[in-house]
Amino acid sequence: xxxxxxxxxxxxxxxxxxxxxxxxxxxxxxxxxxxxxxxxxxxxxxxxxxxxxxxxxxxxxxxxxxxxxxxxxxxxxxxxxxxxxxxxxxxxxxxxxxxxxxxxxxxxxxxxxxxxxxxxxxxxxxxxxxxxxxxxxxxxxxxxxxxxxxxxxxxxxxxxxxxxxxxxxxxxxxxxxxxxxxxxxxxxxxxxxxxxxxxxxxxxxxxxxxxxxxxxxxxxxxxxxxxxxxxxxxxxxxxxxxxxxxxxxxxxxxxxxxxxxxxxxxxxxxxxxxxxxxxxxxxxxxxxxxxxxxxxxxxxxxxxxxxxxxxxxxxxxxxxxxxxxxxxxxx
Amino acid sequence: xxxxxxxxxxxxxxxxxxxxxxxxxxxxxxxxxxxxxxxxxxxxxxxxxxxxxxxxxxxxxxxxxxxxxxxxxxxxxxxxxxxxxxxxxxxxxxxxxxxxxxxxxxxxxxxxxxxxxxxxxxxxxxxxxxxxxxxxxxxxxxxxxxxxxxxxxxxxxxxxxxxxxxxxxxxxxxxxxxxxxxxxxxxxxxxxxxxxxxxxxxxxxxxxxxxxxxxxxxxxxxxxxxxxxxxxxxxxxxxxxxxxxxxxxxxxxxxxxxxxxxxxxxxxxxxxxxxxxxxxxxxxxxxxxxxxxxxxxxxxxxxxxxxxxxxxxxxxxxxxxxxxxxxxxxx
Numbered sequence: 001x002x003x004x005x006x007x008x009x010x011x012x013x014x015x016x017x018x019x020x021x022x023x024x025x026x027x028x029x030x031x032x033x034x035x036x037x038x039x040x041x042x043x044x045x046x047x048x049x050x051x052x053x054x055x056x057x058x059x060x061x062x063x064x065x066x067x068x069x070x071x072x073x074x075x076x077x078x079x080x081x082x083x084x085x086x087x088x089x090x091x092x093x094x095x096x097x098x099x100x101x102x103x104x105x106x107x108x109x110x111x112x113x114x115x116x117x118x119x120x121x122x123x124x125x126x127x128x129x130x131x132x133x134x135x136x137x138x139x140x141x142x143x144x145x146x147x148x149x150x151x152x153x154x155x156x157x158x159x160x161x162x163x164x165x166x167x168x169x170x171x172x173x174x175x176x177x178x179x180x181x182x183x184x185x186x187x188x189x190x191x192x193x194x195x196x197x198x199x200x201x202x203x204x205x206x207x208x209x210x211x212x213x214x215x216x217x218x219x220x221x222x223x224x225x226x227x228x229x230x231x232x233x234x235x236x237x238x239x240x241x242x243x244x245x246x247x248x249x250x251x252x253x254x255x256x257x258x259x260x261x262x263x264x265x266x267x268x269x270x271x272x273x274x275x276x277x278x279x280x281x282x283x284x285x286x287x288x289x290x291x292x293x294x295x296x297x298x299x300x301x302x303x304x305x306x307x308x309x310x311x312x313x314x315x316x317x318x319x320x321x322x323x324x325x326x327x328x329x330x331x
Numbered sequence: 332x333x334x335x336x337x338x339x340x341x342x343x344x345x346x347x348x349x350x351x352x353x354x355x356x357x358x359x360x361x362x363x364x365x366x367x368x369x370x371x372x373x374x375x376x377x378x379x380x381x382x383x384x385x386x387x388x389x390x391x392x393x394x395x396x397x398x399x400x401x402x403x404x405x406x407x408x409x410x411x412x413x414x415x416x417x418x419x420x421x422x423x424x425x426x427x428x429x430x431x432x433x434x435x436x437x438x439x440x441x442x443x444x445x446x447x448x449x450x451x452x453x454x455x456x457x458x459x460x461x462x463x464x465x466x467x468x469x470x471x472x473x474x475x476x477x478x479x480x481x482x483x484x485x486x487x488x489x490x491x492x493x494x495x496x497x498x499x500x501x502x503x504x505x506x507x508x509x510x511x512x513x514x515x516x517x518x519x520x521x522x523x524x525x526x527x528x529x530x531x532x533x534x535x536x537x538x539x540x541x542x543x544x545x546x547x548x549x550x551x552x553x554x555x556x557x558x559x560x561x562x563x564x565x566x567x568x569x570x571x572x573x574x575x576x577x578x579x580x581x582x583x584x585x586x587x588x589x590x591x592x593x594x595x596x597x598x599x600x601x602x603x604x605x606x607x608x609x610x611x612x613x614x615x616x617x618x619x620x621x622x623x624x625x626x627x628x629x630x631x632x633x634x635x636x637x638x639x640x641x642x643x644x645x646x647x648x649x650x651x652x653x654x655x656x657x658x659x660x661x662x
Contacts, residue, residue, distance in 0.1 A: 276645050
């Protein structure tokens with residue numbers, strides 16, 4: 001594969017090239033990985049920057065409807081929109097390409113939209129890397145806004161927040177005054193909370209829930225990257241397309257402020273460092289599952305289980321092999 | 332330090348040698364670690380086996396009182412008892428040696444008891460290894476029963492369950508019919524649930540809570556390592572010393588059954604393999620914080636943050652250095 005050519009096609013806005021490039025970064029094969037690393041270097045030269053919007057919401061809050069309505073609104077404003085997903089559970093069903101396109105029926109027909117489901121990987125580390133690289137590819141391809149959605153399984157909110165410029169939390173109106181069990185850690189990541197379904201019978205409940213969250217957000221310590229009155233909670237109705245423009249205006253206010261005050265670039269730099277650390281950890285642990293370490297570990301594990309050698313001693317042997325080098329230079 | 336001599340003294344039941352040996356395995360110094368590995372090999376030759384009892388309970392359930400009453404009962408039966416702790420939060424207060432001894436006032440005065448607080452380490456991986464090795468040291472020193480307690484912060488229950496033959500969950504009577512928010516994962520680890528404070532005004536509530544948990548345990552899938560009627564929920568009163576002998580009898584029933592059916596040895600073998608894997612992971616990640624990798628990573632991190640190189644490319648460079656060997660053989 002000619003990586004330089006593929007990079008040029010991606011930057012030229014060729015949709016098929018973009019799809020092929022994403023398939024390449026999703027591959028677990030060693031030779032593909034080496035090409036993917038070269039590809040990412042090449043497309044990085046485009047210098048393009050999109051707005052990266054992370055979106056988390058549990059099933060039932062109307063995430064697909066929100067993405068459909070919000071995405072269509074952006075397209076009407078003349079923007080190109082890419083939709084990516086981080087769903088570590090999607091491996092069970094072998095991916096959900098069809099599912100993703102049918103649940104955003106209008107958006108998927110738009111030329112200005114590009115929708116790509118979560119890679120089918122059971123391991124969050126793998127899904128994270130591949131989505132992060134797909135984000136950079138879409139950015140190089142000239143998309144103005146990249147929506148990265150997650151259902152919030154396990155650590156997937158952190159993964160999405162660490163690759164987003166803005167992190168949106170989509171919620172449904174709550175019955176009563178409870179806060180739907182949203183974890184404090186997730187509240188602290190959110191830049192904007194949107195309470196969906198503020199329509200029909202649920203309108204009053206949505207407004208109550210929104211007020212509850214607005215109150216909760218005021219109790220959370222102030223972050224340096226937020227101007228006055230942020231993070232905010234707002235109501236929207238994806239189905240009636242209410243509140244979407246107001247939400248978009250707030251996002252722009254926040255992003256403009258962060259750009260002006262240096263927080264936008266600082267966050268991107270921090271995120272790059274974060275992913276560097278994650279890549280190293282992930283790569284290291286993968287080495288343990290490969291030869292020659294795999295056989296060495298399996299042999300020692302038998303001795304450890306049989307009580308012939310202590311776990312600490314066996315581990316020290318493996319680490320010694322690592323320090324001294326355990327294999328030829330490869331990808 | 333003469334490690335062979337220290338091992339002999341530990342096996343001879345010398346308390347000061349045991350304390351020194353634990354201090355050695357708690358040390359983060361490289362030369363100490365090397366000696367600790369040799370020491371663990373030496374004491375392993377004693378061939379002694381204690382019963383390892385893990386105990387989890389959040390603050391307020393009466394954990395100290397339970398250990399005091401239960402420990403005194405065991406000592407009256409002629410057993411030697413060691414008490415260790417896994418508390419990753421204790422680093423904040425710089426350890427709590429005094430605290431641990433004063434909260435088990437009677438037990439700490441007994442010659443047949445050995446109490447050692449959690450090592451002062453902020454990192455759970457470090458606390459886990461050190462406690463696991465301290466357990467093996469107490470075992471070699473001839474203690475019949477080793478109680479390993481935890482307050483259940485983060486993953487500390489898993490750590491304790493993975494070094495225990497039996498895992499006890501201590502609970503307080505609940506108001507109403509809620510299950511105190513005990514996570515399912517922890518319920519699934521428990522071999523015996525003890526609802527404490529079954530005395531005075533709380534007696535009826537304790538019995539209700541116990542019945543609720545007994546019901547919940549029946550809904551959890553059957554594990555092969557459990558005979559009929561296990562895991563069980565029972566009420567105890569640590570302060571009135573009620574139910575402790577019955578609980579001890581149940582523990583013995585369960586352990587005897589597991590010994591006869593091979594589950595006792597199988598679990599110990601699995602645990603040794605588990606800790607082997609953890610030691611490797613922990614050791615690998617520690618290598619990243621040391622020279623020469625530390626400087627290499629810091630240099631690359633700057634370039635990654637500045638956008639000169641992608642996170643994946645930089646990580647591949649680090650992993651390549653690892654494969655080719657990055658340092659002389661050391662501890």
